Amino acid sequence: MNSNYPQYDQADTIQKIINESEHIVVIQADNPDADSLASALALEDILENAGKKVTLYCGIDISQYLHYIPGTDRVVKDLPNNFDSAILVDCSSINLLEQLEKTNSIGALRTRPFIILDHHEIDNTITINNTAIIDSDAVATGELIYLLAQHLNWQISESAASLLTTSILADSLGFSTEKTSARPLRVVADLIDRGANLAKLDEIRRRSMSKPIDIITYKGKLLQRIDYFLDNQLAMIDIPWEETQRFSPHYNPAVLVLEELRFAREIKLGIVLKTYPDGRITGKLRSNYGSTIAGKLAEHFGGGGHPSASGFKTKDYNLENIKKEIIKVANQLIIEESKV
Numbered sequence: 001m002n003s004n005y006p007q008y009d010q011a012d013t014i015q016k017i018i019n020e021s022e023h024i025v026v027i028q029a030d031n032p033d034a035d036s037l038a039s040a041l042a043l044e045d046i047l048e049n050a051g052k053k054v055t056l057y058c059g060i061d062i063s064q065y066l067h068y069i070p071g072t073d074r075v076v077k078d079l080p081n082n083f084d085s086a087i088l089v090d091c092s093s094i095n096l097l098e099q100l101e102k103t104n105s106i107g108a109l110r111t112r113p114f115i116i117l118d119h120h121e122i123d124n125t126i127t128i129n130n131t132a133i134i135d136s137d138a139v140a141t142g143e144l145i146y147l148l149a150q151h152l153n154w155q156i157s158e159s160a161a162s163l164l165t166t167s168i169l170a171d172s173l174g175f176s177t178e179k180t181s182a183r184p185l186r187v188v189a190d191l192i193d194r195g196a197n198l199a200k201l202d203e204i205r206r207r208s209m210s211k212p213i214d215i216i217t218y219k220g221k222l223l224q225r226i227d228y229f230l231d232n233q234l235a236m237i238d239i240p241w242e243e244t245q246r247f248s249p250h251y252n253p254a255v256l257v258l259e260e261l262r263f264a265r266e267i268k269l270g271i272v273l274k275t276y277p278d279g280r281i282t283g284k285l286r287s288n289y290g291s292t293i294a295g296k297l298a299e300h301f302g303g304g305g306h307p308s309a310s311g312f313k314t315k316d317y318n319l320e321n322i323k324k325e326i327i328k329v330a331n332q333l334i335i336e337e338s339k340v
């Protein structure tokens with residue numbers, strides 16, 4: 001596959017750093033997810049096959065739900081004393097490396113070559129001298145690593161192919177996000193040829209999202225509490241503080257019901273409101289693909305986000321008033337959008 005994208009201009013420099021290293025540390029930020037973890041493990045596989053010693057570092061414990069990815073137990077919370085270079089995956093923000101700052105490990109990183117492989121659409125704020133590939137067209141860091149491997153003729157084993165596929169499935173939510181272009185599909189097609197089992201890997205990914213029974217029961221109660229307005233075009237639910245307190249440690253109640261708000265046939269907009277003891281009210285909003293109603297309504301309450309997925313925080317309303325205001329403004333936005 002053609003991997004001549006300008007973002008990969010640094011590939012030869014990266015190869016040189018790796019050639020000159022015996023021991024390489026692969027670093028994940030303080031918010032590890034399935035993409036960063038599977039990408040780190042794929043790099044470990046590829047680099048070890050090239051004869052390198054690899055240490056996987058992450059400053060915080062890897063969440064239990066990520067343990068479906070094989071090799072997770074090899075991630076350590078301390079930087080090794082001796083290493084020759086470091087590769088940061090799925091991150092280019094210094095704010096997400098607080099654990100390294102806290103343990104005074106940043107100094108050790110400054111004295112060695114530092115590589116960044118990331119796909120986020122933010123400015124690189126890493127204060128360590130670095131060689132970076134930041135490809136915001138990539139749906140996952142795993143896609144970026146595949147393209148880098150193609151560029152540099154790195155061998156991709158069957159296990160690395162499975163890990164890179166896991167990474168792409170995770171960040172593309174099973175190839176369903178708006179950012180999923182044809183490229184990651186072509187990449188995964190090639191990874192399947194190298195031995196990745198797509199159906200099995202996606203089944204494991206979906207199983208990892210399974211929940212305890214009491215959360216399922218609570219979800220059933222939430223579904224019964226959804227109110228529908230504006231000829232069923234608006235779905236709304238509010239979650240009192242007691243429930244947030246009780247269920248949040250296990251699962252975010254808003255996320256539990258957010259998608260289902262849009263399951264009714266006529267729905268244009270779904271909103272979850274949460275109330276807090278200090279009088280604050282937060283809203284999470286979702287409108288349908290291509291609609292801008294969620295973004296505009298969030299802006300009305302001083303919030304923001306994406307056109308069809310947004311949020312706000314306010315202290316200017318009580319629950320009753322904010323519901324009235326939401327219905328009024330949503331009605332206007334729905335009428336406006338239906339005219340276009």
Ligand SMILES: [Mn+2]
Nearest residue numbers: 035090141171
């Ligand atoms: Mn990612």
